[in-house]
Amino acid sequence: MQAGLPPELDALKNTIRQIVQDECYPLEAEFLANPSQEGVDEPGAPRGIAEALSGLLGVLPEASWDRLNKISKDTGIYTSFVPEEYGGGGMGALGHVILDEEVHKSIVQLPTSPVPLMMVGAATPEQEQEYLLPSVEGKLHYAFGQTEPNAGSDPGGMMQTRAVLDGDDWVINGTKTFISGAASSDYILLQAVTDPDKRQRGGITMFIIDNPSPGLSFDSIRLWVNPGKPQQYTVNLDNVRVPQT
Numbered sequence: 001m002q003a004g005l006p007p008e009l010d011a012l013k014n015t016i017r018q019i020v021q022d023e024c025y026p027l028e029a030e031f032l033a034n035p036s037q038e039g040v041d042e043p044g045a046p047r048g049i050a051e052a053l054s055g056l057l058g059v060l061p062e063a064s065w066d067r068l069n070k071i072s073k074d075t076g077i078y079t080s081f082v083p084e085e086y087g088g089g090g091m092g093a094l095g096h097v098i099l100d101e102e103v104h105k106s107i108v109q110l111p112t113s114p115v116p117l118m119m120v121g122a123a124t125p126e127q128e129q130e131y132l133l134p135s136v137e138g139k140l141h142y143a144f145g146q147t148e149p150n151a152g153s154d155p156g157g158m159m160q161t162r163a164v165l166d167g168d169d170w171v172i173n174g175t176k177t178f179i180s181g182a183a184s185s186d187y188i189l190l191q192a193v194t195d196p197d198k199r200q201r202g203g204i205t206m207f208i209i210d211n212p213s214p215g216l217s218f219d220s221i222r223l224w225v226n227p228g229k230p231q232q233y234t235v236n237l238d239n240v241r242v243p244q245t
């Protein structure tokens with residue numbers, strides 16, 4: 001019986017831990033001394049416990065983030081969890097958990113690839129080139145659109161957002177909510193019902209929606225977990241067209 005981590009993951013853990021200690025911990029005092037005030041005083045901004053939390057949302061000079069990005073990329077940590085065929089380290093799901101655990105030991109988080117792993121094995125070769133590979137490198141950022149005002153814990157059973165084929169396009173109508181980073185994303189991986197009879201048994205499809213797109217709009221949501229600049233959005237889809245191929 002094997003106890004503990006395989007040697008290569010143990011080495012990965014120690015490497016990340018050392019870099020976080022050497023490069024991120026020393027920046028924490030500066031980060032915490034400069035809390036971001038963006039959005040904190042706007043009408044509707046959350047109060048109470050949120051105000052205490054806002055002191056943990058610091059600001060660092062761009063040069064510091066550039067340096068951390070470079071370190072993460074140069075050491076291979078940035079893409080360590082991405083499959084090798086997409087240019088990553090191939091450390092798999094367990095490697096991903098280790099990475100997450102270690103980078104979250106500092107409030108100054110070492111940057112990692114914003115790749116949507118859910119596209120791996122599901123995207124066409126064209127979608128891999130256009131969306132997946134640029135995301136691996138951090139050139140594109142995505143948002144994930146599943147939750148709806150009346151479909152949270154049971155998206156398969158309750159989802160209302162509908163996609164209907166019209167000629168060569170899917171036409172999507174509906175509302176998503178709580179979608180993190182939606183307004184600033186380059187594209188949204190968004191689920192819609194394509195066959196109401198099958199629903200979660202083959203009748204819900206994930207679409208790639210470019211942002212911006214005609215008919216796509218956003219309303220920000222103020223949550224106490226994000227007291228500063230809003231991070232979550234309601235996403236409105238009004239006849240948004242997505243090419244079938």
Ligand SMILES: Cc1cc2nc3c(=O)[nH]c(=O)nc-3n(C[C@H](O)[C@H](O)[C@H](O)COP(=O)(O)OP(=O)(O)OC[C@H]3O[C@@H](n4cnc5c(N)ncnc54)[C@H](O)[C@@H]3O)c2cc1C
Pocket residue numbers: 143144145146147149151152153154177178179180181223225232
């Ligand atoms: C900060 C934040 C970021 C988010 N980011 C995203 C995002 O990027 N993309 C996205 O798609 N969604 C996102 N969400 C939405 C999140 O996934 C939903 O909030 C979650 O799925 C729960 O849905 P709900 O809020 O509608 O709660 P509900 O489904 O209304 O559930 C409320 C409570 O009832 C319980 N409950 C529900 N059904 C049952 C049942 N049958 N039996 C017993 N108990 C039940 C639940 O466990 C929960 O405690 C985000 C939410 C937050 C707060």
